[in-house]
Amino acid sequence: MTRLEDRLREDLTAESVQIAPGSIPPLHLPAPRHPDGKLLRRSPRHWPGWMTATAAAAAVAVVIAGTFIVGHIVAGTGSNGPPTTGEPAYSGIPPYYAYAVQGSTYSRTVNGTHYGDSVIARYVKIRATATGKLVRTISPPAPYNAFEAFAGAANGRAFVLAANRYRYTKTGNEYYKLDQRTPLRFMTLRITPAGRTQSSALSLPETLTEAQAPTLALSPDGTRLAVAYGGSGKPAVVQVITLANGRMTQWESPAPAATPVLGGPGTWTANGRILAIGQIVIQPGGIISSSPTQMRLLDTATPSRNLAAASKLITLQGASSFPWPFITPDGTRLIGETASRPIRLTATTESGTFGVYSARSGALLRVVARWHRQGRSFILNRARQTVVWSNASGSTLIVEMPRRNINEVGFLRGDKFTPLPHVALAPLLDAINSGGFQTSGGYVGFVW
Amino acid sequence: MTPGWAGTDNDPVDRETDASEAVTALYRRHALGLTRLAFLMLGDRQTAEDVVQEAFCGLYRAWDRISDHAHALGYVRTSVLNGCRSALRRSKRVPQPLAVPPAASAEAMVLAGERQRETITALRRLPSRQREALVLRYFADLSQDETALAMGVSPGTVKSTTSRALAALARLLPEEEL
Numbered sequence: 078m079t080r081l082e083d084r085l086r087e088d089l090t091a092e093s094v095q096i097a098p099g100s101i102p103p104l105h106l107p108a109p110r111h112p113d114g115k116l117l118r119r120s121p122r123h124w125p126g127w128m129t130a131t132a133a134a135a136a137v138a139v140v141i142a143g144t145f146i147v148g149h150i151v152a153g154t155g156s157n158g159p160p161t162t163g164e165p166a167y168s169g170i171p172p173y174y175a176y177a178v179q180g181s182t183y184s185r186t187v188n189g190t191h192y193g194d195s196v197i198a199r200y201v202k203i204r205a206t207a208t209g210k211l212v213r214t215i216s217p218p219a220p221y222n223a224f225e226a227f228a229g230a231a232n233g234r235a236f237v238l239a240a241n242r243y244r245y246t247k248t249g250n251e252y253y254k255l256d257q258r259t260p261l262r263f264m265t266l267r268i269t270p271a272g273r274t275q276s277s278a279l280s281l282p283e284t285l286t287e288a289q290a291p292t293l294a295l296s297p298d299g300t301r302l303a304v305a306y307g308g309s310g311k312p313a314v315v316q317v318i319t320l321a322n323g324r325m326t327q328w329e330s331p332a333p334a335a336t337p338v339l340g341g342p343g344t345w346t347a348n349g350r351i352l353a354i355g356q357i358v359i360q361p362g363g364i365i366s367s368s369p370t371q372m373r374l375l376d377t378a379t380p381s382r383n384l385a386a387a388s389k390l391i392t393l394q395g396a397s398s399f400p401w402p403f404i405t406p407d408g409t410r411l412i413g414e415t416a417s418r419p420i421r422l423t424a425t426t427e428s429g430t431f432g433v434y435s436a437r438s439g440a441l442l443r444v445v446a447r448w449h450r451q452g453r454s455f456i457l458n459r460a461r462q463t464v465v466w467s468n469a470s471g472s473t474l475i476v477e478m479p480r481r482n483i484n485e486v487g488f489l490r491g492d493k494f495t496p497l498p499h500v501a502l503a504p505l506l507d508a509i510n511s512g513g514f515q516t517s518g519g520y521v522g523f524v525w
Numbered sequence: 526m527t528p529g530w531a532g533t534d535n536d537p538v539d540r541e542t543d544a545s546e547a548v549t550a551l552y553r554r555h556a557l558g559l560t561r562l563a564f565l566m567l568g569d570r571q572t573a574e575d576v577v578q579e580a581f582c583g584l585y586r587a588w589d590r591i592s593d594h595a596h597a598l599g600y601v602r603t604s605v606l607n608g609c610r611s612a613l614r615r616s617k618r619v620p621q622p623l624a625v626p627p628a629a630s631a632e633a634m635v636l637a638g639e640r641q642r643e644t645i646t647a648l649r650r651l652p653s654r655q656r657e658a659l660v661l662r663y664f665a666d667l668s669q670d671e672t673a674l675a676m677g678v679s680p681g682t683v684k685s686t687t688s689r690a691l692a693a694l695a696r697l698l699p700e701e702e703l
Contacts, residue, residue, distance in 0.1 A: 089660065
């Protein structure tokens with residue numbers, strides 16, 4: 078064996094692992110054969126009827142953390158077994174989705190006057206994607222009374238939730254305020270093949286607080302949790318924690334560093350090695366600046382523990398905003414929004430697109446799903462566009478985007494949008510909180 | 526054995542098994558390896574997946590005409606190679622589609638070094654037959670006879686094609702020696 082042959086063998090193998098195990102689409106055979114051995118007809122190959130046929134059997138979990146960047150900390154008791162095993166990741170559309178429901182932490186009527194405080198993620202509900210059937214409503218463990226974030230694994234059946242606490246203060250017009258110092262409490266939830274749910278407390282090796290504002294992403298196989306926090310005047314920290322044994326690997330960038338942000342659904346590549354990390358700068362007063370639009374692609378297998386050295390910085394050319402990173406499972410594309418939103422509170426128009434960028438160079442490859450809408454002030458009535466799931470190559474997405482005067486969730490292939498049944502959202506006009514939109518239950522985010 | 530390339534030509538497939546079950550079972554075992562093979566040949570994942578899907582559909586259609594189902598993997602491997610050749614012919618309308626991959630993945634960008642990219646770029650500059658021989662021999666770990674069967678040529682042709690391919694590769698990668 079010559080050196081060239083060794084090199085060839087090694088490099089071919091390395092190149093081939095871009096096709097990750099579990100990322101191969103299911104086989105779609107032609108129609109049943111006639112008894113004489115001839116085909117009655119031939120059905121389309123490759124993703125035919127994938128919208129519904131694979132829903133029940135498939136398994137991809139992704140997360141939209143896009144609605145809340147807030148803190149989570151780890152505490153709690155109980156064992157940290159792997160959240161679940163499951164079907165191969167990215168083999169089809171997600172079988173379940175989770176979403177946050179707005180609710181009251183306090184509600185009372187005195188002499189005909191209603192007093193109350195509402196939080197945007199009082200509960201998390203999980204429904205079956207194909208049927209819309211409610212599988213589970215999850216409440217935070219007392220005395221916690223809200224969820225800060227939740228993350229889903231690409232095996233489709235594992236979720237991690239982070240609960241926080243609003244404390245009664247009755248200062249000014251606010252009765253409850255978010256507790257910045259109490260450790261966030263983490264839970265795992267898994268869904269068995271039979272559709273049963275099992276939840277347990279999750280203990281992480283390091284305590285995190287609301288004030289640290291960490292973001293989360295669960296690895297495709299549900300065994301590792303990525304946590305990012307810091308930056309914007311403090312060292313930036315990214316951790317990857319093996320849930321089974323609490324082993325933690327940490328990367329840091331000394332201050333000054335941008336705040337690293339994990340976007341949930343599009344954070345991990347399918348092979349569980351690359352983390353796509355958004356970068357934002359939080360200015361004094363809490364104003365978030367995400368320009369210039371940059372991301373880091375962190376190789377979690379690298380021996381370096383310096384965040385900058387272990388990752389590659391990608392500038393998304395032409396992007397107007399990119400707070401939530403989304404990398405396709407095969408790692409070839411980054412997807413973000415190129416939205417144009419009015420700055421004036423009274424403005425009545427918005428427009429936007431999804432931009433598909435090269436993960437290699439950051440170059441804008443194409444623009445899809447151009448939209449434009451007119452409405453009321455965006456504070457009351459803001460459109461949202463977010464990628465919540467992608468097939469391996471990014472050719473098929475599940476997105477949330479405005480259509481007519483409604484934010485809808487559906488499949489996007491090129492410019493063709495197909496609404497996803499049972500995940501319909503309410504008109505924008507009722508949206509009142511957090512710049513988001515609501516349904517009757519008050520969606521603020523999804524996890525698949 | 527190359528990761529993701531499980532199985533041999535003699536994987537037992539029960540002749541009495543329903544065709545769809547047998548083909549689906551074969552797909553489960555070998556789709557990853559075959560898709561990787563097609564990907565190395567084509568440099569495009571989507572097309573590679575299509576080629577593999579089409580090859581298994583072809584196997585399913587031809588199931589009753591195949592005399593020995595124990596060689597089904599060899600049949601489908603040859604179909605994949607044929608599908609790759611067809612895809613490459615179609616792609617010739619696009620100038621140098623394989624000289625540079627459409628977009629290297631993040632893994633390729635972050636994990637793989639410059640050396641790997643050079644190797645793959647050089648491989649894709651080789652004539653299709655030479656590339657087939659190298660991929661089958663050095664990625665799929667096939668013997669000379671198995672490679673010959675898959676390519677539909679004689680073992681002697683495989684030997685000479687492989688030798689020429691390595692020589693060409695060495696010229697494209699000047700720091701390497703034969």
